[in-house]
Amino acid sequence: MQLIFLSGGSGKRLWPLSNNARSKQFLPLLETEDGKMESMVQRVVRQSKEAQLDAQITFATNAAQRDSIINQLGTEVDIVAEPERRDTFPAIALAASYLHFVKKCDDCETVVVMPSDPYTELGYFETIKKMAREVEKNTADLVLMGITPTYPSEKYGYIVPKPANSDVRPVARFTEKPTVALAQELLKEGALWNGGVFAFKVGYIMNIVRQYIQASSFEETYSRYSDFPKISFDYEVAEKANSVAVVPYCGKWKDLGTWNTLTEELGRHAIGNVLMGDANENTHVINEMDVPVFCNGLKDVVVAASPDGILVCAKEKSETIKKYVDNLSLRPMYEERRWGTYKVLSDIEYQPTERALTKTITLKAGKNISYQLHHHRDEVWTVVDGKGVFVLDGEQRQIQRGDVCVIRKEHLHAIKAETELTFIEVQLGNPLIEEDIERFDYKW
Numbered sequence: 001m002q003l004i005f006l007s008g009g010s011g012k013r014l015w016p017l018s019n020n021a022r023s024k025q026f027l028p029l030l031e032t033e034d035g036k037m038e039s040m041v042q043r044v045v046r047q048s049k050e051a052q053l054d055a056q057i058t059f060a061t062n063a064a065q066r067d068s069i070i071n072q073l074g075t076e077v078d079i080v081a082e083p084e085r086r087d088t089f090p091a092i093a094l095a096a097s098y099l100h101f102v103k104k105c106d107d108c109e110t111v112v113v114m115p116s117d118p119y120t121e122l123g124y125f126e127t128i129k130k131m132a133r134e135v136e137k138n139t140a141d142l143v144l145m146g147i148t149p150t151y152p153s154e155k156y157g158y159i160v161p162k163p164a165n166s167d168v169r170p171v172a173r174f175t176e177k178p179t180v181a182l183a184q185e186l187l188k189e190g191a192l193w194n195g196g197v198f199a200f201k202v203g204y205i206m207n208i209v210r211q212y213i214q215a216s217s218f219e220e221t222y223s224r225y226s227d228f229p230k231i232s233f234d235y236e237v238a239e240k241a242n243s244v245a246v247v248p249y250c251g252k253w254k255d256l257g258t259w260n261t262l263t264e265e266l267g268r269h270a271i272g273n274v275l276m277g278d279a280n281e282n283t284h285v286i287n288e289m290d291v292p293v294f295c296n297g298l299k300d301v302v303v304a305a306s307p308d309g310i311l312v313c314a315k316e317k318s319e320t321i322k323k324y325v326d327n328l329s330l331r332p333m334y335e336e337r338r339w340g341t342y343k344v345l346s347d348i349e350y351q352p353t354e355r356a357l358t359k360t361i362t363l364k365a366g367k368n369i370s371y372q373l374h375h376h377r378d379e380v381w382t383v384v385d386g387k388g389v390f391v392l393d394g395e396q397r398q399i400q401r402g403d404v405c406v407i408r409k410e411h412l413h414a415i416k417a418e419t420e421l422t423f424i425e426v427q428l429g430n431p432l433i434e435e436d437i438e439r440f441d442y443k444w
Helices: 040-050 063-073 088-101 122-136 180-188 202-209 218-223 259-263 315-325
Strands: 002-006 056-062 078-082 110-115 118-120 142-147 158-161 169-175 192-201 244-249 253-255 270-272 274-276 284-287 293-295 301-306 309-314 334-337 340-351 354-363 368-373 377-385 387-392 395-400 404-407 413-417 421-429 438-440
Touching (some): 002 040, 040 118, 040 122, 063 334, 088 110, 088 218, 122 142, 142 158, 158 180, 192 244, 270 274, 274 284, 284 293, 413 421
Parallel strands (some): 002 056, 002 110, 056 078, 270 284
Antiparallel strands (some): 110 192, 118 253, 142 192, 158 192, 169 244, 301 309, 368 413, 368 438, 377 421, 387 413
């Protein structure tokens, strides 16, 4: 069985911890049984293995999230990054093409597509196993998971099944995000929330892919990605399917998409450099900065601090954050990369034509930054911890704590960590943008 995790999102609803480069599923805020912290992505992958799903995992994502996935999951999963954001149908179509052309999956092999961020339990994955079995038995071309509703929500789409004597029911129709009044009527009909989990065979989805792109390779499909319509999988496939069934799931399931819902599942009221007074009630504080945060006398409040900003918000108002954050145009101040992480410490304009951007960068042991040059900036690197190898115009030298590396514009340079390596980078010039980079091959 092949398991495709969908990983997308703009990272606005959990600002300031999430941003355009760091969506909610990568925030390490969930506590494991042994007291360690993990992200939603790490949790759902761990659960799929604990449930013995026996599936090969592929992430369908965008280029901005590729490094975060590698940083958190290593090389144990395959990644298909879309060249541009075009909704869930194109993303799934591209991932299916990868399975067909690159992984050489047989047309009869079962594929399950699911979100990368549900907060759920192991029974969820038992339902996925059941969905896969129904596909293998040819019960339907497309099998969906239906979440048993706990209230008449207007936030979710609904699947209305036909009457049946089995848990596996043919689908009568779909209703997308109804009013509360209509949702109440749907619940009386036995409607289920659409959990965004789909099971089908490789050949089934490839027949749909060929309606838009007739290709002989994954590379050709990738190059013609814009030929796919910008539409959701639900609208393009599920609601048009002639043979579709639903399997109910009635266990724990939650979308941790707002601070209000997320804090309900946090094992700690304070995470990071936080000092809590003795008069707080139902208040959660998350601090990713080095400076301390002190809270006292707060009730039903969430406080979140990161290099991107500081949030102080009543929990009941947390769903409105996105419309305000959309007006902020600041660059992400913290990012995960395949080689480690970086955090922006300051970004200052000294003259109309001169800027200084300061970062702290941490490389994992054995990882390296690519051999590169910049056209608009000089850089000064000061090593503050660890050991590694620095390359400047092809010449290597060992570096360690206290060493300084000066890199002028138009000069090739790279760095590799022998142990975990942290250095302070000061960029001098204008413009100071991520796009000012030209990469070259280098053999270490």
